[in-house]
Amino acid sequence: MANTPQSKKRARQNQTRFAVNKARRSRIRTYLRKVEEAIASGDKDAAANALRAAQPELMRGVTKGVLHKNTVSRKLSRLSARVKALA
Template sequence: MAHHKSAKKRIRRNAARAIVNGARIGRIRTYVKKVEAALNVGDKDAALAAMQIAEPEMARGAQLGVLHKNTAARKVSRLTARIKAL
């Protein structure tokens, strides 16, 4: 257990950030799943529409440090390649 005032504050802040970051990661996963669901069905228009929502969300996650920037770029690249292949 933390004894210093600053350490106690850091524990509170870490807990609050974990909630925000977890929500952001969950939102990113949801949007990516929507793109993949449209790809599995073969609906290119729905996949493009879902990708237009998912891509900025992944970029924002990378910018804020929730996702590594290369991970976000790789996911975007692979999803766009799959959409293009339809």
């Protein structure tokens, strides 16, 4: 348990940051799920639009420190290849 005033404050800040990051991660997963569903349905236009909407959200996750830059790069690359492969 936190004893000093500084450690109590850090514990409060960590709780707040955890909640913010959790919401941000959940939002990113929702965008990714929409892209996956569009790909699964086989609708190339819907998949392309969903991917276009997901890209800024993923990049925001990088700038906010929720995800690593290379992770997002890899995900975007794989998703865009799958969208491109739709006939």
